Amino acid sequence: MKPRVGDLALHIARISLCATGVALASRIDSAALAAAAGGALFFAAFALMHDVAHGALRLPRRANEIALTLSAAVMLMSGHALRLMHLRHHARPLAPDDIEGAPARLPLLRALLGAPLAAVALRAEALRAAGPSGRRHQLAEAALNLASLALLLASRQPALLAVAATAAALQLTMAVWAAYIPHNAPAWMLAAARRLAFTRSPIALSLGYHERHHRIPGLPCSRLAVPSPHRR
Template identity: 40%
Template sequence: MKSTAISAHLQLTPGQRYVELARPWTLVALYSGLAVAGWWWLAVPVAVAVCLAAFVQMHDAMHNALGLSKPVNERILTLSGLLILKSGHALQVTHLRHHGRCLTEDDPEGAPATWKFSRVLWQGPWHILMLRRESLRIAPNTRRIQLLETAFTVLLLAAFVGLYLLTGSLVGLVYWGVAFLMSATMPIWASYIPHHVASRYPAARVAAAMAQIWTPVVSSFAFHHVHHHYPRVPTALLHRAAAELPPPPEELHHH
């Protein structure tokens, strides 16, 4: 199969693109409805799903893998980042550095994958703050958009507090708490585990089987090494890339 055919085959169809773009925002609406109704036992898990879906969308936007024009892709990167209370462009800087210098000393995003697990647990929550500093150092030319997105995040948090003070509603504060927990554990589920679990392991095999059913979140775990080798393939299609493209060497991306 020619490379052009491979590229076309592993791009999102218009219908798939709509699903990928709509998923986190549909979940936000669902969370809001459940939280307003006071069904917290459902709302909190949905908030976790929002953060994971936003992470996948932001990640695909980082690699321009959604098949969007550059201006639209830039907006999606900003908006999906705000869903997890982050600067999408700041995370893009350190993520692209991770791809270029994977697990080296000059790879701040991948650093937790080289630590002992105990260190990931206690230092991980502060790691995301370090990445913000590193992103400004690595790409000072994107300083304006990084700081603008940071300001938007602060305004969003202020709105959550204001909502509580004015109405007594916990909808925003609970979401903030969930997003904080997801950020604090991100070095575990987005760095340490993907770089330590090879595709031959039972957990990865189960995830690979599940990925064919639905979830891009599972795909990002099961086919992490595939993503490193074929970063322009959308997360939702990584299972197809794993089945059809030449297998990449996993040892380059595992510690």
């Protein structure tokens, strides 16, 4: 099957736009703009990582692995750890061993308060469950994450510190926005997300069509709202 070049180009364009926002914020030394652009960049990278984790872009294997590592590195995370836990979630949604989906089984307040520990548990379980090759990938990605974080902190620039803080905050609340809300979203929220599908926002699409994603995980996020996906 041919790579889905259009979907990849959309991801690259979105990430490039957000990265430009971060660069501009750094240039004018605006922490507020950096936090906003950094948050947008995090979600743009997450969308790419998610499609790559499912092989939805049909990239060659080596290119897919590189894209997995680099997209997660933008979020200061391990792509191989995220993929391992996410594919387990798809195989056994909300089962006892579904660490990623566990917060969705809790009341909202407990999911929110326990989100930081859930983030640590997810990474620890991914490392434990990986084979030798996967563990090496995760450890290398962890080293890359720490080096990137050290560089951001060493800059002492308010804008870059804001980017690091935003990435940390989104990681530590992922149990809520990536697990609890998609599986417990009220009807009005789903309806609002679907009305925004025309923007091709990965947030709106992944929320409004979460059940469809579980049925067709190999479909790129940008195509979730299309009634009859084009198969090439």
